[in-house]
Amino acid sequence: xxxxxxxxxxxxxxxxxxxxxxxxxxxxxxxxxxxxxxxxxxxxxxxxxxxxxxxxxxxxxxxxxxxxxxxxxxxxxxxxxxxxxxxxxxxxxxxxxxxxxxxxxxxxxxxxxxxxxxxxxxxxxxxxxxxxxxxxxxxxxxxxxxxxxxxxxxxxxxxxxxxxxxxxxxxxxxxxxxxxxxxxxxxxxxxxxxxxxxxxxxxxxxxxxxxxxxxxxxxxxxxxxxxxxxxxxxxxxxxxxxxxxxxxxxxxxxxxxxxxxxxxxxxxxxxxxxxxxxxxxxxxxxxxxxxxxxxxxxxxxxxxxxxxxxxxxxxxxxxxxxxxxxxxxxxx
Ligand SMILES: Nc1ncnc2c1ncn2[C@@H]1O[C@H](COP(=O)(O)OP(=O)(O)OP(=O)(O)O)[C@@H](O)[C@H]1O
Numbered sequence: 001x002x003x004x005x006x007x008x009x010x011x012x013x014x015x016x017x018x019x020x021x022x023x024x025x026x027x028x029x030x031x032x033x034x035x036x037x038x039x040x041x042x043x044x045x046x047x048x049x050x051x052x053x054x055x056x057x058x059x060x061x062x063x064x065x066x067x068x069x070x071x072x073x074x075x076x077x078x079x080x081x082x083x084x085x086x087x088x089x090x091x092x093x094x095x096x097x098x099x100x101x102x103x104x105x106x107x108x109x110x111x112x113x114x115x116x117x118x119x120x121x122x123x124x125x126x127x128x129x130x131x132x133x134x135x136x137x138x139x140x141x142x143x144x145x146x147x148x149x150x151x152x153x154x155x156x157x158x159x160x161x162x163x164x165x166x167x168x169x170x171x172x173x174x175x176x177x178x179x180x181x182x183x184x185x186x187x188x189x190x191x192x193x194x195x196x197x198x199x200x201x202x203x204x205x206x207x208x209x210x211x212x213x214x215x216x217x218x219x220x221x222x223x224x225x226x227x228x229x230x231x232x233x234x235x236x237x238x239x240x241x242x243x244x245x246x247x248x249x250x251x252x253x254x255x256x257x258x259x260x261x262x263x264x265x266x267x268x269x270x271x272x273x274x275x276x277x278x279x280x281x282x283x284x285x286x287x288x289x290x291x292x293x294x295x296x297x298x299x300x301x302x303x304x305x306x307x308x309x310x311x312x313x314x315x316x317x318x319x320x321x322x323x324x325x326x327x328x329x330x331x332x
Pocket of ligand 1: 016019037038039040041042044045046
């Protein structure tokens with residue numbers, strides 16, 4: 001097992017109200033962890049506490065077994081092995097890309113600095129921008145430079161606060177691939193905050209879902225998708241159907257769910273599935289790689305289904321829920 005590098009135990013934090021409530025998290029060497037959660041749930045607050053930039057009210061953070069300094073009691077908050085990249089990038093204005101990188105390496109020997117600059121320029125696709133001033137960079141370029149600056153001193157852990165917001169698809173993909181390379185080539189542990197299922201699944205070894213001050217679920221992307229376990233987790237990840245109770249046979253009390261892409265739409269033919277209902281199609285919108293269809297059941301429940309084909313709005317269909325894709329869901 002990889003060594004635990006960063007260990008946060010029993011962290012609580014309040015501002016006007018309680019934001020984090022007795023929360024613990026372990027980050028092992030070389031792993032990528034993604035923190036997800038609804039807006040305002042305390043993801044950035046947690047990231048700052050993990051970086052040693054913000055003091056927790058209760059609990060402790062240890063790096064390699066040593067307690068982090070209390071940021072309220074030191075001259076410069078933070079830890080050299082924990083590199084935090086804020087949403088506003090913190091770059092040196094009126095300077096070039098190269099000057100920004102050199103600045104991060106002032107305390108190091110020329111040979112090391114040159115090696116780092118060359119490697120990071122290449123890793124973060126910045127070579128052609130070396131002499132460009134910060135003001136002329138796009139959002140995605142600034143983001144890549146901010147990450148390169150954070151990596152310059154070879155920190156053990158890189159903490160990224162929503163690194164992909166405001167990036168177009170291909171820039172986001174480039175940056176995600178660069179972050180994957182950071183992990184494999186530099187063996188840096190990475191913790192990042194994201195709202196997006198695709199980003200989280202692409203990058204994470206572990207996903208942590210933060211809700212009401214607590215981590216309500218931590219799991220690998222694959223296990224999380226197979227068994228989100230809690231309604232709040234499923235709601236955060238993607239469209240899903242909570243099976244209408246009528247379609248559940250016998251006296252089953254459990255709630256069953258299914259991802260919208262796993263519902264089978266039957267046109268006319270009788271259903272051979274154990275769980276199925278009839279529903280009318282209200283709307284069907286082209287999303288590129290699927291149609292997102294909104295059905296209404298006879299009980300008036302809206303049901304989202306992702307299909308490969310366009311379906312006729314206003315028509316009635318049988319919606320079947322194959323057994324092998326069902327998962328059980330709890331309220332809490
Ligand atoms: N320094 C502060 N002083 C007072 N309240 C704060 C401070 N920092 C954060 N908060 C509040 O704490 C809550 C959590 O904020 P935080 O930025 O950690 O949430 P988040 O999950 O990262 O949100 P988002 O996804 O919208 O970025 C919010 O209600 C925010 O207004």
